[in-house]
Amino acid sequence: MTTDQKTPAIEPLGSGEHPWAKKLRLWRKSAAAAELALTIAITFYLFGGSAEEWASAVQFRYSSPWARSLLFSLLLALVYGVPSFPLTFLRSYYIERRFGLSTQSLKAWSLDQLKGLLLGAVLGAVVVLGLTGILIWGGMSWWWMAAIAAAAFGIVLTRIAPQLIVPIFFKMKPLESPELVNRFTALAQKTGTPILGIYEIDMSRRTKAANAAVIGFGASRRALVGDTLLYEFSTDEVEFVLAHELGHHHHHDLWAGVALSSVTTSLGLAAAHFTIASATEPFGKFFIAGSNSKTFNPILIFLIAVMTTVVGMLLGPVGKWFSRYVEARADRFAARTTENARAGARAFRKLGFQNLAVFQPPAWEETLFYSHPAIARRIERLEPKA
Structure with a gap:
C-alpha cells in the first residue's frame, strides 16, 4: 500500500467494513x-x-x-x-x-x-x-x-x-440544497430546536471522511455539513445524519x-x-x-x-460510556423524527466504509476507548425498524 493509492469507491447499501x-x-x-x-x-x-x-x-x-x-x-x-x-x-x-x-x-x-x-x-x-x-x-x-x-x-x-x-480551519458557506435546507428547517421547528443557519464546510480539502455537526448554542447555534457527506450520500441519508446531530441539542447533551x-x-x-x-x-x-x-x-x-x-x-471510560449513551439516544431521535430508519442504516454503512471504521471492535476496546457505539451495533438497532 502506498500513499498514492486510492480507497475503493463506496459501495451501495449492503457494503460492509472497508478491507483496510x-x-x-x-x-x-x-x-x-x-x-x-x-x-x-x-x-x-x-x-x-x-x-x-x-x-x-x-x-x-x-x-x-x-x-x-x-x-x-x-x-x-x-x-x-x-x-x-x-x-x-x-x-x-x-x-x-x-x-x-x-x-x-x-x-x-x-x-x-x-x-x-x-x-x-x-x-x-x-x-x-x-x-x-x-x-x-x-x-x-x-x-x-x-x-x-x-x-x-x-x-x-x-x-x-x-x-x-x-472559520480558522474551514471555509463555510450557506448550504445550497433547498430541499435539504427545507427538510432540516422543518425538523428543527418540529422538535423546537431552532438553528440559525445551515452551512457547508470544505472537509474535502483535508480528508475523504464524512461528517456533520450542530455546534454552538443560543444565537451561535449552526448546522455544519461536510461537503464529503453531500457528495456521497443521498438527501435522505444526510437528513438522518443532521437529525441525529439535532437530537443532541434537543436532549441538551451539550x-x-x-x-x-x-x-x-x-x-x-x-x-x-x-x-x-x-x-x-x-x-x-x-x-x-x-x-x-x-x-x-x-x-x-x-x-x-x-x-x-x-x-x-482514569475517568475516561465513564465519559466514553456517557458519550455512547447520548449517541445511541440521538440515533433513536433521528429515526423517530425522520421516520426513515432505513436511511440511517444506509448512512452508517456508508460512513463506516468511507471513514475506514472497524464495524465491530472487541467489547473491551469499545468500552474503554469508543465515544460512539460500534457501527455494527448502530445499524443493528436501526434495521429492525427499517
Whole structure:
C-alpha cells in the first residue's frame, strides 16, 4: 500500500467494513501507544528533578508570577512537543495519507499545524494566566474556583466556536440544497430546536471522511455539513445524519457534557489540591508558597496539569460510556423524527466504509476507548425498524 493509492469507491447499501479498516486501526493504536509512552517517559524525567530546577531558575530570574508561569509553561510545551512531533506527523499526516483518507499536501498539513499551534498558544496562555491568578488569590479555595473558571471558559469557547474558531480551519458557506435546507428547517421547528443557519464546510480539502455537526448554542447555534457527506450520500441519508446531530441539542447533551466535564475537572483539581498540600518535600512547600505573588513557584502549574490529566484518564471510560449513551439516544431521535430508519442504516454503512471504521471492535476496546457505539451495533438497532 502506498500513499498514492486510492480507497475503493463506496459501495451501495449492503457494503460492509472497508478491507483496510483493521490495518488502519492497528497503525493508529500503535502511534497512540507510542505517544502515550513518550509522554509518560517525559513526565517521569521532569519529576526526576528537571522540572523543579527549571521552575526555580525561572522564579529566580523573573519577579512577575505571570511571566514565571508563561515562561515555565512554554518550556514544558517545548519539552513535550518537540520530541512528540515525529509521532504527531506519523499519526495525523503519514498514516492518513497512507490509507487514502487525507487529501492534504504536506504544505497544507503544516499550515493547519501552525494554525493549531497558534490557537493553542493563545488559549493556553489564557488558562495559565487564569490559573496563576486563582492560585495566588484563591488560597485554600483555589481548586473549586479553578473548576468554576474552567467550566465558564469551556462554555465561552462553545459559544464562540462557530463564528471564530471553525472559520480558522474551514471555509463555510450557506448550504445550497433547498430541499435539504427545507427538510432540516422543518425538523428543527418540529422538535423546537431552532438553528440559525445551515452551512457547508470544505472537509474535502483535508480528508475523504464524512461528517456533520450542530455546534454552538443560543444565537451561535449552526448546522455544519461536510461537503464529503453531500457528495456521497443521498438527501435522505444526510437528513438522518443532521437529525441525529439535532437530537443532541434537543436532549441538551451539550450541557450534560459540560456538567460531566466540570465534575471530572473538579475531581482532578481536588486531587491536585490535596496531593500537593499534603506532599512531603519537595512539592509540599510549593503549595504554601503559591499564595504569595513574590514567592509563587510555577512548578504548581506542572503538578496540577499532571494530576488533572491522570484523573481525566482514569475517568475516561465513564465519559466514553456517557458519550455512547447520548449517541445511541440521538440515533433513536433521528429515526423517530425522520421516520426513515432505513436511511440511517444506509448512512452508517456508508460512513463506516468511507471513514475506514472497524464495524465491530472487541467489547473491551469499545468500552474503554469508543465515544460512539460500534457501527455494527448502530445499524443493528436501526434495521429492525427499517
